[in-house]
Amino acid sequence: MSLQIIDLSSLRERLTIPATRFLRTVASTPEVNALLDTDAVVAIGVSGGKDSVACALAVARYLDLIGHTGPRVLVHADLGRVEWKDSAPACERLAAHLGWELLTVRRQAGDMLARWQKRWENNVTRYRELSCVRLILPWSTPSMRFCTSELKTAVITSALKKRYPAHDIVNVTGVRRQESSARSKMPVAAPLAALTRRGRQGITWNAIIEWPVEDVFQEIADAGLALHEAYTRYGASRVSCAFCIMSSLDDLRAAAGCADNHDLYREMVAIDAASTFAFQGQRWLADVAPDLLPASLLAAVARAKVAAAARVGVEAEIPAHLLYTAGWPTHLPSPQEAALIASVRSRVAAFVGLDVDYTTAESVVARYDSLLAARATAGATQREPETPAQEAFVFRAPCVRYSPLSYLSPTNCKGTFPCATTLPLHSSSCLFWPSLAACSGSRGLSEPASHPCAQRRSRSCSRRSFFSLHRGFWTTSPCPSSPASSSSHGRQSGRCSTASLAEVATQKTSSGRWVIRSSTVTG
Template sequence: MPPIAQLAAAAAATRSYPAVPGLPDIAITSEIVAAIRAGAWIVFNLSGGKDSSAALFAVNLQLDSLGHPRARRMAIHADLGRAEWDSTPDTVARIAASADVPLTVVRRAAGDLVDRWIQRFESGKRRYEALETYNLIGPWSSASLRFCQSEMKAAVIGPALARMLRGQQIISVLGLRRDESHNRAATPIAKADLRHAKAGNRHGTAITLWHPIAYWNSEDVFRAHGTLGITLHEAYSIWGATRLSCRYCIFASLHDLSASAAAPANTEAYRELVGIEARSTFPFQPTRWLADISPHLLSGGLRADVERAKADQLERRHLEASMPAGLRYVKGWPPRMPTLAEAEDIAAARRPILARHRLENRYPTGSAVQARFAELRVAAGRQMSS
């Protein structure tokens, strides 16, 4: 039996509680059942999207059937600031209120997600100027670097729960589904979360992640909204999006980006993000410029800036491809010293990129690049030995 099928079979064996008519059972384990019966805190992670809302309402009913006290349930929402739809805070509040669970809203202290994208590019420019990176680093989060989720949500919610519910057993409910993506295909029903409550910590705090709708599909989720009377975010009900996250998500489809751009309340954020594309020369998605979604919303000057950025991106990629492949980033970079000829190629490739972003050219010659690599190798050696 394939591993996923084994997980499904194991989960099915624990599904001994009646599901809502017309909806699938929730995925639950014997450990989660025991924790619920022991009165663990149940915390619903609410984004305002369809999956987290469906998970909240479906689990609430199961908790009632298990005799879990409602006084030990709460919802939590990580507010991403300008990146959020304007209606998301109110939608989240309405969903929590209709489910009769108190809501806590948390935010990253160092600014919102748009600030984080801007800060990432500014930091990347400083590192590139200092020849601490081989290629210029763009502002956006990506499939391989999901700081929009890790830093802005998990790293804000986790510590908040550990503080608020210190010494408690906490079940953190997330509306993740296996059919959402290849990366989520092996989502477990439940697992210990040791990031913010280490095993054996002195307070006795324990956090477990629970994914009760892991086996549901999108149709099940929408059906739950109709059956249970759950508020549906305007992104779906008015603008026809298939999923909700930020106004503009680095994972969003062309359809969903277009749906977001159609909402007048999202226009200002659209122009701000396109402005970051224009300044950075990095498209919002690896193969798609956000500027191309609704160019009619942009001023003539901003459209011209984007066209220059596209040309500069092509030049930058060509220049970076011309640099010695054997010196590209690996753990413990740089891997070796460049020859003088290689160092001269690096200096020549960096020159127009530095100029494009108005950065100081601190290492303009091959010998200067070699000297910098020598410094970097010494520093890397110290780090590896410490």
């Protein structure tokens, strides 16, 4: 009779591991398990943040448990200047702890900051050529995250396919349901087309998707790893780009508290100022840490805020059917509509400081006609990037009316400008209202009290307000002595009367300066 000897040393080693570690298990699916059983490549994307670190630790333990013998690799997409300085070292510490290779990949055309800068340059060119009818922002947005798709997903999947051409690949992320409403609906795993090749599968595996944040921190603590300094030293709640489009105000302030990020901060604020688009819809980066900015940049941002409000108001005049769909026009404008588009383009160009073509009705019609012909020939394959609503510049006062021929020139039945208290700069001065011929009937249209041209008179009009605009800079000129023609602005049953509209004429003088003149018309 032969005796079978059983080695219990490995069992004893496992029993010395704290039992709490086994309570944190990864989520999986039959599809993931089938690939792991065939020793597919396991590639875990790591940023240095808590979720990707915890995910890598948990997945490594799980792979050891099931006896996976296929290739394993950590992949870090280096975003360049926008990254925290501790991100790459945090990934290196993790790789050393696990004994895995760390593969660092980068976008060859430039880093994230370069991508935003180039996007703005391209969008200016598109606007100049009337390849888009509204000016397009430089930033990525929550619904248009090319920062993730281009600088992470695309470069990572490309590198993995080149490195492992004969393997199935499981791409692992640290996504968790607790992070957001959108992520709460994500599956544990799903096919990844970018990694799927003939005869080879690619799949995304969200291994810790069910974990609460407490488990994330405990996993890292149990491993004895140091957290990224963004958490421990600066108080950030997440790690990605230092200044991320998804960041809360507190996280943006945490990033600004790190001296390593100050040069980046100033460069990004400069994009805000040049483009007249706030970094996060309503939030201007300059407002996060203005003490870090030189006076010249603060002044440029102040002008950009004014120009942004004017730009949004002007672009709202464009009829919906003349906006582009998937990057192409769908209707040929009438001569009157073309004149409106030409006027809008001239004014927007003045606000932002751009040189543009197609500023006459005839040239606009010709351009639309050529684009419609090109669309019919090539098919609608070009897509205009989404421009998110600039909520801070949406005029919500219930009694404000806009003339189709005006911009930022409300007829307000309440005798005040309630919008001025809800917008950036909170301006009740010439800097904000370019067109105020203030006719003061019975609780009619009136200028804000601090307006230098305010001349409230019962049932009569104040003097006209003249403003000059040159390359996006508002300046005031002395009020002419001649009064504007009288007109009443009444109200009916608490609602606005639309009988009176303020019309703005924009003219370019022989000296090349744009002059904004206000007048009052009755319709």
